[in-house]
Amino acid sequence: MAPRASSPALSENEFDIFDALAGGDGVQQESGLAADLGVDLGIGSDDGSDDEAFIAAKQAAANRKNANAPGKPGKKGGGFQAMGLNSALLKAITQKGFKIPTPIQRKAVPLILQGDDVVGMARTGSGKTAAFVVPMIEKLKTHSAKVGARGVIMSPSRELALQTLKVVKELGRGTDLRTILLVGGDSLEEQFSSMTTNPDIIIATPGRFLHLKVEMGLDLSSVQYIVFDEADRLFEMGFAAQLSEILYALPASRQTLLFSATLPKSLVEFARAGLQEPKLIRLDAESKISPDLKSAYFTVKSGDRDGALLHILENVIKMPVGETETAKRTKENAGKDSSKKRKRGDGNPKDAPIEESTIIFAATKHRVEYLSTLLRAAGYPVSYVYGNLDQTARKEQVADFRAGLTRILVVTDVAARGVDMPHINHVINYDFPSQPKIFVHRVGRTARAGRKGWAYSLCRHVDLPYLIDLQLFLGKPLVVGRSNKEPNYAEDFVVGSLAPYQLESSVELVNKQLSDDEDLANLLNVAEKGERQYQRTRNQASNQSVHRAKELVADPKFAETHLLTNDDMHDALRAKEDMLERIQGFRPAETVFEIGKRGTGSEAAEIMRKRRVAVERQKTKQQLIRAIENGSDLPGLPADQSPEMEVESDHDQQPAEGDYDSDSDELEVTVSQPASRKSGNDNWREDDFFMSYLPKENAAEEKAYGVQGGDAGNANFMSAARSAEMSLVNDELKGFADASKARMRWDKKSKKYVARANDEDGSKGAKMIVGESGQKIAASFRSGRFDDWRKANKVKMQRVGEIEAPNRSANQNGGRHYKHKAEKAPKQADRFRDDYHVQKKRVQEAKDKRVGHFKDNGAKSELRDVDTVQKQRKVQEKRKEKNARPAKKRKF
Template sequence: MGKKKQSYLASSGFSGFGFSDGVLKGVVKKGYNNPTPIQRKCIPIIMDGKDVVAMARTGSGKTACFLLPILHHLREHDNCSGPRALILSPTRELALQTYQFFKELAKYTGLRASVVIGGSSIDKNFEALHSQPDVIIATPGRLTHVLMEMELKLANIKYFVLDEADRLFELGFCDQIKLISKQIGVERQTLLFSATLPQTLTEFTRIGLHDPVLIRLDKDEKLSEFLKLNYINVRSVQKIPLLLYLLCEKLHNKDKTAVFLPTRHYVEYVHELLTGLNVESTFIYSSLDQEARSENISKFSNRARVCNILLVTDIAARGIDIPVLDNVINFNFPCSPKLFVHRVGRVARSGRSGTAISFVTSEELAYYVDVQLFLGRPISLADKDSSEDEDGILGGVNKETVADYFDKINTIASLEGADYESLRETADRSLIQYAKTCPAACHESSKRAKDLNLENLQIHPFLRLKSTDTNVQDFLNSIKNYKSSKTIFEVNPTKNMNAFQVMQETRKRHGESIEDFSAKKARKEAENSKHAQQKVADGFIPYNSTNQHFEKGLEISQFEKEIRSSAFDVIVDDEKKLAEKRSQKVWDRKQKRYKGISENNKKITTESGAKISASFKTGRYEHWLKNKGNAKSGDRNFEDFVKSTQAENKHNKGRNELKNADQVAKVRRQKARKMEFDKRRYQEKKSRHENKSGKGGQKFKGKGKKKK
């Protein structure tokens, strides 16, 4: 029996990493046989104890990369040392998903984990920490609040993991992460996993990690090879009818489909329309109650349920693993290529195929060009010869299919009455506010989008009618592309028509301007071509050093070199965003003046978005301890651990710490300013005294005593 058990464990491809038997049992029980490419690269380096910055696309198996080595090194449950590993996740759903994954892998090790997330009473978080966990899985906002309430330092943390780190920093958790990292011991191993590497995250990796190793698997492809992309050019008023047509008729009834909508009001609006059409759907968004969120996700993920449509906002764009997802629909086109990659990355995972359908209005064409440039793919427009097997085509919409659902929406509106109108108006207003928050596409993409000729754009192959009568389709296309050469004022003109003469003069004037513009453009292109040929003829070879800092002897490490080439920001540079944020002013009611946002250094943002003081403490923890009742032995051990850290904090408060160079420079600047102020004040006081006393007055003695 023992030999069979050993051979069963050895059959797994994970046995080569040297994991303990308990960890290997959990891997085999989970059904994993062979590690993914990112796991083969990351796990040996993490097992050696090195800090790691890992970049790979969504769905590549990054979670197991840090969970398996942590389980192996922690070995078994320790009732006295407190938490030994901390995993930070950007969203509650991802934290719960990681916790569930941990329980499945740690089934045979005896290790415990606790989740500390918002959306529920903070008393549950206190109770979770008192259960003596070996691993804490948390969101930064709630964990920061809990650590403040308990006055707790996690000095025994040996593994510090930032999961979906780019999302953590995009959501504004930078201050919380820095506060949490100060509460963790210096002797720790930091693991940072991300799909992209924005500039703000690059700066953090230089400060918070010790000689890290950069692992990249995102160079060759950013999307799965099994993912099919469809882009559909629509007008804004056609989006809702087209969405209903896709969900009710085009997509297979058994397919799991996620629809990304701009705001929660739009989620509620579309959900109401689907309910009116007797189509079951579920939804999640940020302000939804945590219990309702969990219930709706399980309702959609469960194969036994009938619900196959999930309506979401961007809260689920990353980190939510729904392995049975078949389709993704982008109702509004993402304003960032990174966001597009993570939205459509929900499908075509673990070898499965999937389809991503994105609606593109004329205002969103620049974002579409951004995405194609980011993915390194050509911009291809649908024509008569385009087939449904082609990938990444931008095509038009079939007006016949959309027209039917216009009528159905009107029927639902007549039945619902005022409630429907109120819901629709609220959704439209929220869409206007959402559009204001979207950054503009880059200038080059906007320029290319304007040059796209969509007049002859054919219906997307995905939406074409399955009919043998092609004459009807050709006739409809000819009507769609028809453009009259005359205006209404130029039809059947008479001698007394002033409008006809005005139009003729306008055409003549505009024609001259168009000819001048075309001639200038042709001359410029000819000059550029001649200049390029002259460079080649003269033997001109452009050269820019790719490693100037290394040549100057200023390069610090190989990691610095690699991370500079890895960092990117496609739409707007992060430094520009930070500069804009620093320039913003808000009205301070107490000080009766406008203050810069950057002046508010002593405030942090909680998970709910509220700003609180960095030393915020309500006494909830002490109140919870009094009402807790009889404590278990594990609780008493943890209470001793908390008391020791609180005593250490009080002891350290009075201790004079060594100042760094910036602090010393700041003190010197303050002293210099004070001396200059005192000197100027002395001179002013002296001049006033001399003016008052005159030439024969008494000599000024400064701060000396007045003569009686």
């Protein structure tokens, strides 16, 4: 058998675990696994559960043997069967459509099954979700009768959490694992009820999960498996306090996994996540975005950005206006009889995907509202999503876009990470991202799983430094101008402008909409205010990129149109611009009455010019002489400057021919300004001798991958580590500074003075409480709503580790089941109804059975039998004993 070739282009941060898992010692590994199973499962006993475990182990070993058997091309060591998964999970993977594991799955799944902590990085669309869901289902296997969740998955956004729930449900179809979703915006009472069903897997956002943990007093000691999906985004979004509180409650023996498309090389920033000897899997470090993605970058003016967006939709993407075909079919089906069987493919996005489907990214929620209204007024069906939108509305908007009822989805960065929408073919960056890794996540929504896709980015002059940062991060050659006639949009960084005549019609349409619709103009005003606030708070570009951006603007090729514009249109535009330039540069010949500084040609014009120069010189001399005599400042010069004056006699200097000849006794005064001390060349670095202390290789990449905090209380781990140095001098100086610095500040939101310490922990003056880990959390997390709900529904919470109560899963509230056995007598038959005979028959049957008020042949008896009298007497005696006081004597 030929030896397996090593993986190509492995970096220093990658390692190939295939040789360790499917190498020459595969027989020893199988025997070792069987020995482990024999010890752990107790093979040889008479217990039925042990027999099932033994059969499952044999089946897994057979799967590995069949996968590695010779004569089966395409599956040797690369299929899911070689990983030792159970048959139910393999069947679910096949039904899902997965045939061969992706590189991140091939490397991560075996390590996770071994119980190692894993940090995984791979580009978007590479199957990271399945890389941690498959081993989780394999390790948990079935529902546990013991109370307590065993798996937790943390997601930064609600849409990503919903998608992860869908994947877990599909891959766990053959098991009885219980999975619940805990995200913000949903009803707390429903989530209380879900937590009482003893779930095995919890998929949640950090804020809502911590809320339920504090409110319900959850015990997380049973958690064995925790995943941080899009880990760097979790730390950036301000979840540091929530994650610290959650991690403090988890057991030390847990298995922790971190996955993201953009992770820094150094794991120091993630040390607070509590990893224990993690294994780093860092793939696609060279190709950060999909090779099937084509991108174009357009430079536009700020006022033409809306018109450029409409131009791209209409002329580049060629998106039609009006309703989609799916929306038309849905309306047609709504008018038909609902009892008829629905035809296959009606409204199904998988049967008829929309080729023009586009997702537009904006920076603020106000800009999303404005763009959605503008595009809807232009005739496009639009869906929109942003963070503060109601959860029900977010689900409806995303569902409409997935179902094909709309062609455009306008979102903020809330949908930039992890959301899998396979039918997206175009991505437009309306607001250029301030960080390169945000761009990677945005464009990762298209060109997924082998599909093609386009990404268009609008860049203003204020965004050019961020454009240079992105070009350095991606490492693609920069193509500016039209020198390269056949660029490769997948491998080159092609930058160009949009021709003004191309945007004229779109800009006029936008201006007309703004003038006709007052609400749209108000939305634009609010969006511009929000954008100014966003620009003040976004990250700064590097200094080198700022200098390079200035050089790029000075390049004459920078103003040329983009290469997506054909040559004929570009040549016509260039001819028009040359003509306009010649018209602007035209200067007519001056007459003797219009003589100025540009006068040339005639002898009279030259005489008048020299005469004017002599008059101006005479005025300047007189002003300088008066200033010297009076001792005042020189006219037109600042007082702090001391010009050098040279007084010479006109006898020493012969006047030139044509100069004005003044009196011989007149003095010549010359004023010379001091030369600028600023050197023209301020670059003190010599490339041949200068050695930088910063690494040149991958410096821009690691800086872009790094986790940057959003505020003062969310600083990254590296800055916190640098500030932990010991310096007695600095401590003394800091003590003097703290003594003089005010400890309180005015908070505009709460309208009161708050402690400055709240700025460091991120509370910002809000009412906070200290959690178990010492972190400050919101005081609203302990509102008592769970206690009220538990008392109202009579629910008894079981402790972690107890055996689950019977029929627990069927009853959502966790209480007892009551079976009502009471039989009610029917009403008297109405002779004017059509079913009179049927009702009469039911009444007669009730009389025969003596049900309800039909006892004793329809007459209610007032006589009491012996048992009834004795029962009433016993009740009265118990009441007397309970009250412990004598009864009042009656007076006759």
